[in-house]
Amino acid sequence: MKIKEIRVYRGRNVYSHRPVIKMTVDIEGEEIPTKDIPGFNETLLNLLPGLKKHTCSYGYEGGFAKRLEEGTYLPHVTEHIILELQNVLGYDVKFGRARNVEGSLYNVIFEYSLEECGIRAAKLAVDLVNKLIRGEKIDLEEKLEKISNIIAEVELGPSTMAIKMEALKRGIPVTRVGNGSILRLGYGKYQKIIEGTISQNTSCIAVDIASDKILTKKILKDHGLPVPEGDVAYNEEEAISIAEELGYPVVIKPYNGNQGKGVHLNISNREEVVIAYRNAKNYSDLVMVEKQIRGRHYRVLVVGEKVVAVAERIPAHVIGDGVHTVKELIEIENKNPLRGNGHEKPLTKITVDAVSKMVLQKQGLTLDDVPRKGRKVFLRESANLSTGGIAIDRTDEIHPHNIEIAVRAAKAIGLDIAGIDITMEDIRKPLSATNGAIIEINASPGIRMHHYPSKGKPRNVAKAIVDMLFPKGSKATIPIVSITGTNGKTTVTRMVAHILKTYGYTVGMTTTDGIYIDDKCIYKGDNTGPKSARTCLADKNIDAAVLETARGGILREGLGYDLADVGVITNISEDHLGIDGINTLEDLAFVKALVVEAVKDDGYSVLNADDPMTPYLAKKAKGKIIYFSMYDNNLTVKRHIENGGIAVYVKEGVIVIANGQIVPVVRIEEIPATLGGKVLHNIENSLAAIAASYGVKVPINIIAKGIKTFYPDTTHNPGRFNLFNIGSFRVLVDYGHNVEGIKKVIEAARKLDANRLIGVIGVPGDRMDSSIFKVGEVCGGGFDFIYIKEDEDLRGRKQGEVAKILEEGAIKGGMDKKNIKIILKETEALKAAMHSAEAGDLIVVFYEKYEPLVKVIEEFVKNRQIKNMEDENKVRAYP
Template identity: 35%
Template sequence: MTIFDDIRLLRVTYLRGPNLWTYRSALEVWLDLGELEKHPSDKLPGFVARLTAALPALEEHHCGVGERGGFLQRLVEGTWMGHVLEHVVIELLNLAGMPTGFGQTRSTSKPGVYRMVFRARDEAVARCALEHGHRVLMGVINGLAVDVSAAVQAVREAIDRAYLGPSTAHIVASATDRRIPHLRLNEGNLVQLGHGKRQHRIWTAETDRTSAIAEGIARDKDLTKRLITAVGVPVPEGRIADSAAAAWEAAEAIGVPVAVKPSDGNHGRGVTLDLTTREQVEAAWVLAEQEGSEVIVERYIPGDEHRLLVVAGQLVAAARGEAAWVNADGRQTVAQLVEAQLNNDPRRGETEDHPLGRIDVREDGAIVADLRRQGLHAEAVPEAGRRVLIQRNGNVAIDCTDEVHPDFARIASLAARTIGLDIAGVDLVAQDIAKPLAQQQAAVVEVNAGPGLLSHLKPAVGSPRPVGKAIVDHLFPPGDDGRIPLVGIAGGGSTSRIARLVAWLLQLSGRQVGLACREGLYLGTRRVDERDATDGALAERLLLNRDVDAAVFENDAATILDQGLVYDRCRIGVVTDLDNAAALERHDIRDADGLPRVLRTQMDVVLSDGCGVLNADDARIAELAQYCDGAVILYATKGAALAAHREAGGRAVLAREGAIVLCEGTAEEPLTLRGSTHLHLHELLPAVAAAWAFGLAPALLAAGIDTFDVHTCAETH
């Protein structure tokens, strides 16, 4: 059997935003097949069988055929290895739990060299999938043993390292459903929703509206109880105990049974319930003291634990807990019974993907204490038929949102508002949450900032609740998409002066305008960075800035090909020219005819209530109007180029005898300029059209042009 050299990966580029291929981030790979160019899939004996044996789910790939089994059909008919690599990488991502459907492979002008691209939500994960997919494919090609499970595990670990936690991811997905953009601000779960002045930030279930004072109060359980008691929220009587002996004194004063817990603990750690003897109370104090700065002894309230999620004063979800028990068979130890009857439940695990946690009967102090009270320990063998209590709390994962009586919704909301939390997890104990408060003994035991959402997103029993939507709606009222107006200006040549003029004109509307262009990064007329700000990492700073309420971005073809756009959508998109194709040879673009497909990206991202601005002097650019979801303004130095567009009632900007004329259908309005301008028509016309699309009145446009000084924007910090 012939052994083939590895497919060479010539260049790997992460495209962070909308690009030549797709609206979303992607990984583009230039690869050289070498000798494999002469050996498509149907020319390699046994290859298809080996590949489908290694990755049987490839049968589900539709490919260009458009139906299940489409890719297998292509394999049998014969397809090149670049295309096969695309599908292998996508399948590894699918198997690792990151469903991926988009991929393309295209030949270049050089024989054997291809451009392969696939959807990449994260660069590190995409590169990992590419590395292992490449290794698997070469193994299959050369008839070697391949370890697909190891490849999948490597990709899965990369996903675990790189991706948002499930609670944060759910909130971000809810924002995406409302077309609110997001930016990840660190390697953890700090995420910005929206842009510039209209942004909000989340950190899991905390927001930039979550008060630091309220968080501090919530951490202090004794202070929390005193405050919510004062407004009429029922709480269990309790006292701070600074020693084990003091804990028993408090228990005697309150009356047993009692609960003992750390004053500033969380997730139920160090909490022991239903204590009746001095030995139990003092042992529980030692356990609680290890988990917090102070220990509280409080009256034990019989009933089930409940977690009520309150967002902006409204109850949005509720979950109930239940005690965990095992049934003894007279043969197995307590630890073995727990593994067989509780920990084998697929809903239990160590990660946030599991609604229930694994139970450790040897290390969890509260469990050890409860077993001791029953005369047992982890290695004891209870008699057959005995029912053994393993865990009293920590299993809050049964959805009960629809059962909550209005009394409990009211006190949960009151507790959250009293502490001052915009998002709160209110823990309460009740015998039946569906019945009125007056008919039972019930109490709020904790109010938590930054509550976990998993019990509402993936309950062990019951329906998931759209808590992410509630949080997003809290931050962004209906109709608010968190976007500031963005203007993208794309061309094959230099568009810096156009971008600067547009930014100048937009400031006349009273907005704080940011500008990212080849000459630097600007806030108003102040240049804050002199580096080329067509680089996405620099340009993104405008989207992060809370002072910016409009921004202008210069994007040449190289920027789109090398990085993708820094924004997902824009209010106004401008395409000016098809110059400078010679500088794009490394992208396999040889002349201006290759540029419209690249610059189309700028039209693809115009919002439906936005506007595309196109140079009608070049028919290839004017044809990009078909890809714009919003309105279109054409501009030209020759009126004939605008005739059909104007006859259809469209807006246009034209040059006539040295003057600039704004047209809407047959109506015309000339701009009255006071003096001569140093700007050329190919700079003036697109800038005027973009500012007009933004909503500037003709008089303001004229004033802006008259007062624009190209040197004004060169001021540095």
């Protein structure tokens, strides 16, 4: 079995509303049932015993094992192995599918939690299956260990993960920025950025102060807060001098260290001072020597001027059993499933280094000694969890006076989230200079000790942080309108964006021609996929987003947003069939239905009641449905209104909204995009736009104002039914590229009182021959003369191939061959049409690239004006 492709779907997708990976594999020959492969089933279940619990198609535990026994196909087995490998690595994933694509190709689709884990599990699963088929051995434990090490590097730590999960629980979209600990919570102007526990509101100066222990200590002292006595040592001799002046025991630590690195406590003589100084010097140029404060180590967490959690931290240690050596006890403790590398788990593994050996020496022990039963053997003196320490919750015990001191300390430094480290005998008693001190303040405090204390009640610090960033009643996201369909989606997108802008919103918009922020194009080109949506939503200036969402992007990667307030499907008709496994209208509807499936519970799905595929889409739609229709007697609309639903439709030349009562919005003849009601498809587009705008609660008078000021020109709707007057004739430029779209444009063009209708036609080369032929047939019956051109991007076709099919279709549609001219280059075809145009002609050009055609038209007008001036001058010169 060979992997052909791996594709990651990070957003909601056609397979699942959770992130999935699609791996295409080639089984490279005849399918072999698992029961016919010697030793396959037995070896597999021994390697991954968790597979015995998989239910599979039988719906009960052991179902998959039964399928193995009966003989199932290898891609199906691979799917289950991938899921189980992820389970073994600590991720609770269940969804999977394996489906034949064609011949020996299969798609294996599976849920993932961490992308790097999912991809590596997939590759390992294929390797495992291949080795089992060949009867080769595989060291699965070693390979899983390698993946586990990679995961530890890229997975979010417990603190960041807790914040992410709390935000999701509140319905706040979360985007991980890069592979570090930076999260974007929310969309648009309401989004907040947080890195670990440093929020976007955290002052940069405050972080710098907290990182400088000397400066922190001075500021706290200036605020009358108790801190240890001490000074900075610039060399070993100064360290010894300061220690002896303070009196032993002392603490030696780097002035700008973190996680307890280089910190030495209970230093009691000159020799220990030198060793500790040299170690601390490895972490910082400056070294601090302070008086040792006796007592327990507490971490007080302040969030937004409130103490939300308190933990007593106990340094890394093991308990003697009278049997095992210290080294063996450490190894046993590190097998605790709660312990991992770095911050991957609630506790960190205990490491053995020079510091731990020195701490053991102080206790009269070495790694090879066997402590008596019950003896507590410390491996560290600093109580950081990152060096293997544990935490006990003391939140309910802290004295009110100490709460006040902690909050004052955080405010003195300027931190909105702060970890205040206090050493004192008992947190239940007031802190004073005689019984304790503030040791340091942390600007990015870890919160796993509070979420996962070794003893005591877990404290949901992540909730406090999210609540601080998004106080009750505040917004985390912006109105999102997502628009798809076969025809009209670009125009509807632009109409909705214009209406929202009329309402006062700063709008982010993605379309086939670019990403726009407040009408300014920040990125040109087709931007209707998930990456473009994410780019738009990440902009901090916007307070509304209107996203054109094309079929291609959905199939490639899924959606680029979580849930929309309004999802719109304009219509479903033949387009792109035969591509990416989409062969029927039902297939196409299934893909586009994702837009109305991913709608908020209190949002709206806008559907075309005149479209035959709408009953299918309505079954999948979420939120409430708003139907739109060209007809007031549409049966679907009438029933919907009777049942208390909302509908937008045309009644006696007026677009109305029915929602308990019938409210007129705008007369059709007042909508510029309809050219006085002649352009029927823009009436339909206006209905969809009005429905979507109503769904995001834009007042009806504003909707009317917006739709009445949206023009079919190069400013508001470039490339969509743009009409250019060229003196005695006109040119109509449109993006019609499928049968229904072209048919509607021709129908509208025939109402524009032209003497002759001339078509400049072409179709993308990736369409099926039958679709291209139909376009030619429609054009042959609709135009008086045709220029056939081809796209620059032939999409796998030979030059002239598409043109030939179009010509055959046009002749079938009734066009005389002498009225057909083939000019393959788009701009040259338009030039020829304009130069041959007669007075009263209307040239309709269906373009591939818009701007070059507009340039051709502008140059033609300019040249004609120059010629007219020259002719006029000649007349004046020779009367």
